[in-house]
Amino acid sequence: MSTDGKFGDYGGQYVPEALMPAIEELTEAYEQYVLENKDGFMDEFRERLADFGGRPTPLQRADRLSERYDLDIYLKREDLLHGGAHKLNNALGQVLLAKYMGKERIIAETGAGQHGTATAMAAAHLDMPCTIYMGERDINRQRPNVFRMKLNGSEVKPVTTGRGTLKEAISETMRDWATTVETTHYVIGSVVGPHPFPVMVRDFQSVISEEAREQTIEKTGSLPDSVIACAGGGSNTMGSFAKFVDDESVSLYAVEAGGSSLRVDEDAGVAPNSASLSTGNEGVLHGARTKLLQDTAGQIMESHSVSSGLDYAGVGPELAYLVDTDRVTPVTVDDDAALEGFHRLSQTEGIIPALETAHAFGYLEEHHEELSGTVVVNVSGRGDKDLETVIEETDARDVPNAPDMSMFSGGGM
Amino acid sequence: MAGQRRSAVDRSANSDLAAAFEDGSAYIPYLAVGDPSYERSKAYVEALARGGADIIELGLPFSEPIAEGPTIQNAIVRALEGGMSPELFFQFVEELDVDVPLVCMTYYNLIYQYGRTAGDGPGPEAFVEKAASAGISGFVVPDLPAEEADPLRAACDEHGLDLIFIVAPTTEGDRLERMMQRVSGYVYVQARLGTTGARSDVSDQTTASLDRLADYDLPKAVGFGISGGKQAERIVANGADGIIVGSALVDIVADGVENDEPTEAVADRLETLSRELKAGAQRGYEARQANVDAK
Structure with missing residues (x-):
């Protein structure tokens, strides 16, 4: 590197x-x-x-999700780090x-x-x-x-x-x-x-993949087949990938916020997503040349995601490079699928994830058939901070796997 | 100009910018183009020229202006909301009726992206070529340090344009040398640390920066925080070859928007402040000459 x-x-x-x-x-x-x-x-x-932080964080087998997808799914529990996130x-x-x-x-x-x-x-x-x-x-x-x-x-x-x-x-x-x-x-x-x-x-965050790599080998006897992490600016993503980049057999998936649509509204200067790796192009923002959500003149777009932690028009330059060189596969999950992922992990594993993290589980639901063997998913943070947003957003749309929302609806809380 | 001089690399670029410093007290105003609208902005820039501008810095608004304080940030928001874009900026420059060299001040992403719009792929060449044909003489790019500037410098050399760098109070040693190898036109001396914005005092940092630059044979214009004639006078008396004024002028434009003043009234105020600043700079130059003669 x-x-x-x-x-x-x-x-x-x-x-x-x-x-x-x-x-x-x-x-x-x-x-x-x-x-x-x-x-x-x-x-x-x-x-x-x-x-102070409580490291190492555990690598936990997600039994019910593994059964659901017929995969060996392991969760890297960064939500258990002090503060509730990586x-x-x-x-x-x-x-x-x-x-x-x-x-x-x-x-x-x-x-x-x-x-x-x-x-x-x-x-x-x-x-x-x-x-x-x-x-x-x-x-x-x-x-x-x-x-x-x-x-x-x-x-x-x-x-x-x-x-x-x-x-x-x-x-x-x-x-x-x-x-x-x-x-x-x-x-x-x-x-x-x-x-x-x-x-x-990246170096400070790479403790995530350093531990996850050792823990996976310890628990399964070999490297994982895939690592999945959500990507906004990309710090948990690079942290989860860094020590796997040289392991060519390990597929790396960066899950971006697809928001409400991958299209951009050039006149309004708004991209209703935060998918700079998947849809952005090269430019200069905040000190680095990287992939950006920008209009044709080069003005930076307002990004949007249900998860404010992913809501950024740029992305780390190293991730942009790893995508261009085909080492990292960028994928997107929209707001609806992320919310479903949020409810699913809460129900099946007893872990309420951050909305950022929920995007990774949205991807797992939509694309599990393309994956095989051992899959490590980084649980970048816990969801306590997002509960108000989740009540509001779940109430505003039809989320099939949400609990009965009637006692929380219409400002009843 | 006496004493031992170190010359920057000879670019033999564009003579207008050097010529603008001939009277030793250049007045260089800045406005964001398109603030608050295309037409008004044109009247305002023309008022700066009537008020005695020797060079005018025209801001091409970028959505993330990290070097600007609140005054110019707000001007940029008004200009963008008024629809300003690189294409309209070039049209503005072409239509402008002033006999003063023009410098484009903007952020690197707009320069870099213009090549994509022009169908060449990203890079600075297309922007520089277009700027040259529209009548721009040089560039100030606050988020482009010397380390990243070679592609833009090369494009400027090809089209005979100047590339001005900002020397900060913290710029010294190797960094200063690297910058002085790439600069042409004039040196923009940042009067103090921080962002742009009008203030009333003169910073000690300014004098220190002018001292560090004394051996370089290129005009030095001081900017960041100059708001009145007295300040302009002191800065030029302290050794600056010119003054750059932005926020104090943008404040007048902002007042005009807030109080719904007619275009002409705002233009008159811009012209009046310009005369005061130019006169202050001239007094500063006379004081400096008197001092030199006395020795």
Whole structure:
């Protein structure tokens, strides 16, 4: 894997000049502390991931789903990581790195609030002041997560520009960083942005596939046939795939949010999906060249998914490269199938997944006949944060496998 | 210009941008094209020229302007909502009736995608070719550091256009050298860290940046935060060859939208502020010359 920040033509460092020295400083810190374990950085990171985060997370056989699909399905339980999602792997790594670098303050963006809560937890744990930028619309959609960040002592700043979602929050965090770069570290939440973020976030998240690979071999005696993970920006995706990329026999499926339609409304500037790997084309956004949802002029589209954590118009440059080189297969699952997947996992396995994760189970339902043998699915997060959305969305459409919704319908709650 | 000089690589590009600095106190205003509409925007840009602009930076609005503060972000939103696009931008430049060199300020994705629209596949060549034929003299691209700029630099060289880089307070050493090997036209000196936006003081960071650049033989224009004649005067007196003003002008456009003012009234205010800024820059140059003569 590349460490020069380029994946074929993707990647790079397309950022304002004021940020370049910070990016160079971060690149050097990444190489020394993460790649070379200077001052025992990686040892401390692993230790904190175990003691504070609860790693390793289990790999659990999903008996009823295995029976349903006539496959051997294993769940990588990142929902059991502290905070309820894979996000802590990266947030803890970066906040710790900021401490090693002598930075005094943490900033981060968040969409659904999962990265924001993980960063707030890590910052409290490591005693760093922290400011989180969050789109105003997302703040309204994710109030419990906003409260969690505040409980951990972080400041939450609403972003009112544009549609008030993740991409505006990233832009606003970059602006803060351009002003405060000498004292502040920007904890980006996914494998996106300028080098070294895509490789660094991948490396912090790759503990998922490192464990899953060993655990699968231990439990089944061999490598899995397929690994399935949902993909928005792509951090749980790259985390789940990284240590399998060199195992050519293992098929890798990145499940994107198909939203309500894969078509785009060019006049309105809206793509009612977040399927940048499946439908996007090459461009430059937030510091990297990658696949994007954009109109023909190059203006970035407003993406949409029932799952706000997948709602982003770009995707990690390494994933874009792995798709172009046919190593990763991008697939899509629409909002309806994701909701069905949400209810199915809740009912058959007793695990309420995040709506992001539910897309992976939507794919399993629709395409299980194309799969064979052992399948590892990354359960990237738990669904508690999504319950209000699921009540609303289930009520608004006909989800065949939903429980009786009558006592929750029509604002009755 | 005295003392030991290091020349940037000779691009012998386009003489208009260098010529614009001949009086030692260039006034370089910025407006977002299409804010708040195509026609109004044209009247506003023409008012800048009447007010004494030596170069005009025309912003081609991009949906994710990461280097801009709230004032210019809002201008970009208004322009995009008014339907501004790269095609209309070029039409605007062609129709514009001003005798001042024009610089296009935009983000790299729009430059890069234009090749796809033109049927060449993505890349900067088609955009640069079109810009050259429309009458643009150079580019400022805030999200394109020197490290990623070679394809655009090559296209600019082919069409005789200038590529201006922004020197930040944090730009020094190898990075500065790398940038100075690729820059032409003028150097955009970012007065302070952060994003664009009008302020009233002069940053110490500006003086430090001008000192670092003193050995390079290319005009230095200072931008980010200049809002009035006094500030313009101090900055030029401190060694800048010109001033770049954006947010203070965009504020006038925004006020016009908010108070529903007629186009002419807004244009008059833009012209008045332009005269004040140009006069301030000129006073600053005179003060600097007097200082040099006294020595």
